[in-house]
Amino acid sequence: MTGAGTTGKRRAIQRGVGVALWRQIADDIRGGLAAGTLAGAEGRLPPEAALAERFGVNRHTVRAAIAALAHEGVLHPVHGRGTFARRQKRLVYPIGERTRFSTGLGSQARERHTDIFAGVQESASTEIAKALGLEAGSKVIRVEARGSADGVPVSRATSWFDAQRFPTIAEAYADAGSLSAALRKFGVEDYLRASTRIEARHADEADARDLRLSPGAVVIVTHAINVDMKGDPFQYSRTRFPADRVELVVESQGKTTVD
Amino acid sequence: MTGAGTTGKRRAIQRGVGVALWRQIADDIRGGLAAGTLAGAEGRLPPEAALAERFGVNRHTVRAAIAALAHEGVLHPVHGRGTFARRQKRLVYPIGERTRFSTGLGSQARERHTDIFAGVQESASTEIAKALGLEAGSKVIRVEARGSADGVPVSRATSWFDAQRFPTIAEAYADAGSLSAALRKFGVEDYLRASTRIEARHADEADARDLRLSPGAVVIVTHAINVDMKGDPFQYSRTRFPADRVELVVESQGKTTVD
DNA sequence: TCGAGTTGTATAGATCAATAGACAATGAAA
């Protein structure tokens, strides 16, 4: 490898595949930032002309890509100086028996918080009823939450709880700011993650809105069931993560993290 | 909504986002087939005119999407009769302490096999050396494998083994057809999955080639470490899954599936 | 102050993506 030029192994952009070049370049730059292979320590991108040459396109095409990422909040170009990146590496989100939302992200971000949108009561769909071990049509409470790190959304969760057992879970969650604390008010001292189903897909309109993504981005979706210490499921949740800001790590205990 | 029409929750294609409408529609149809929400029991798609109306585009645009999927092998249109789908639902790939490649897919597919490409010896990168607990630059064996179900690729794995401990692992794997059997020849009677890191991204050119994907498709990538019963890591592997053919399920043992 | 390096703006032409409408060709059922 001879210095500048190729810098990496990344994908070459492809013509005539139904994805505009500027979007492919935007996705590639975003990925490069997430992987940490682009942009120096000061977070400065190579100049537009260099990027244009690297990707084999006109400078205007690179500019269109940068404009999209700037609108997304990932880059911010400064007239006469250069284009700068906001965050660099992906957050690591651990998954295991002891998975907690609030912990785990630990010290990876400077600032981190969770917005909870008031829960609403609704009738359980068959899928949710089955996951929670309830009769189809039982009343459940749906709680919407969004996690952010350094002001950027990194997760968007929708959770369902049995309305009989946890009638005011949404308020308790919002007050306490943490699910574990809210659950203690209902006598759940501890709990385990029983199963997590993971899929990935393109961001749809809702994802683009909730996670501030541009369409074409990739989201990871997890479907999780938490059980109390008696083994009864009490929470079913679907969480969407932006794939270029977050990665998941599954730790089997007994080996690595013994806790 | 009366019967046919909307069928699902997905939809809403977006204009002016740098992704051609025909590609969004192609991705949506593929996803719909994977989720099983499109196409009736005989695997027949709604007619082009109906799809055009549903997506709010011209029939030619739908035709472009179908042409792409036909080229990909997902659909096959028949003059005068209709357009037919090949496979329907996603495979479920379990992940946990007892994760094995060969098992788990079980009876989900009619036919299933693994191609193993002869392993090559190479020097460990720092990442691989660290994962295997070796000195950087140690000799390791790289084994490439591809899993298929019903003739369609569903996984593409690259694994590394310590060359000292497993000098002929590639041949043993290829002969036995199963990793567990190959490992027994080297005295590894049993092993556990210690950790699995999961990320998702767009398919690159290599993915498109290896997994027969069209660009714009989504792949899930796992980075896994297997340890023997003494807790020593002996295998590091990266596996790529096409996200519309496979989903992952993490089962914490002790709760749901006990073995 | 000057010049090199950078991002911002403008204009024009070429190619791709999407629409519109019309009709041909095939398969299946009345």
Added chain:
DNA sequence: TTTCATTGTCTATTGATCTATACAACTCGA
């Protein structure tokens, strides 16, 4: 056979995307 539903082909038009070239505006260090 006739009719209908379906996929296949053709032509023309509009707008989005990409290229090419030029120059303006801004920052920073010599």
